[in-house]
Amino acid sequence: MTEPVSKSMHATICRRLDEIAAEENITILLAIESGSRAWGFHSPDSDYDVRFIYTRPIDWFLTLGKKRDVVERPIDDLLDISGWQLDKALGLAIKGNAVLAEWLQSPIIYRAIPEAHQAVLDFCWGAMQPRPVMWHYLSLAQQHQSRAQTEDGRVRLKRLFYTLRPALSLRWMHKNDFDIPPMDMDSLCAGAALAEGEAEAIAKLIALKIARAEKAVGAAPDALIFSIIDRALDQTRETLKSLPDQPNGSLSAAADRLHIALTKQLS
Missing domain, CATH: 1.20.120 (Four Helix Bundle (Hemerythrin (Met), subunit A))
Structure with a gap:
């Protein structure tokens, strides 16, 4: 079986992530592989599904106007790259989003700020239902x-x-x-x-x-x-039919605190 991500492709993806971070003025907390290459059954011609979590400078949140909480780039035959803003990711964690849980434990990591990754992972595991x-x-x-x-x-x-x-x-x-x-x-x-x-x-x-x-x-x-x-x-x-819901409303304040702390730390 071929390596899921070659050294040269890993370097190419990291360069592209650096370009996106500069273009968008964002800080990437975690960037991972999320598709079949991380799942363990990629085909020879599988593309690369790169996903990331990011935050922005504090001033960005203080300006008026509607803002997007995702960053996306056009998909081609090789690369599919997109990311969620940290506040979006934390909000989805409260709802028990399984996709986020997968991102946080991907075996293929392109970029990571270890402390931030661990903090979001800990929060997500406490929130998951x-x-x-x-x-x-x-x-x-x-x-x-x-x-x-x-x-x-x-x-x-x-x-x-x-x-x-x-x-x-x-x-x-x-x-x-x-x-x-x-x-x-x-x-x-x-x-x-x-x-x-x-x-x-x-x-x-x-x-x-x-x-x-x-x-x-x-x-x-x-x-x-x-x-x-x-x-x-x-x-x-x-x-x-019998598995109960477990409301997570009390986690909103904890999510706010984590979002504020990481945004301040990385701005």
Whole structure:
């Protein structure tokens, strides 16, 4: 398997992040890889999904007028780069945003201010709730499951993995007291209590995915793959019928304090 990010590509991405920081007058707290290269099943032609969290100088917040809380750049065949402002990220953490939780634990980091990264990670872990995280992964799996198979019984490999990974995330949560799941396939499989045959079926599917183009279509995989998915989704639907909401309104003041502290520190 090729390295998910080569040294030369890592350097290219870091240079692009530096350019964006200068163009936007922002400070990047954390920049990571968020797509299949971080998940552990990138194809040879997979692009790079770079995501970051940033803050701006204090004076920017004091000026009048409507302001955007995201930074985006046009997507090309190689790079997909965008970021969330710190206050947006903290607000989403309070709502139990699973995407942010994944960013904060990505195994591929391009830029990081360690103290800020740890502070946001600690806040996020204290704010995360099982119910919205499970809804996220259930919805994601259902969305891609409906488009994973072709009319002739073959599978779109990318769609299948975009179904399997959230299904494994849900299984991992059920096996680990509803904690927030890791983002990469190795960690998910290690903590999902897979039977030997299930682990072998997933390993074979990963080997096929990383050898094929991003939009490849293949023969239907081992039936165990579909069984893993179906059982995880069915179990989650039952769990969500009784899993309570845990309002996080009290975290707003803590989010404000963290936002103010990091903005002052980095302005």
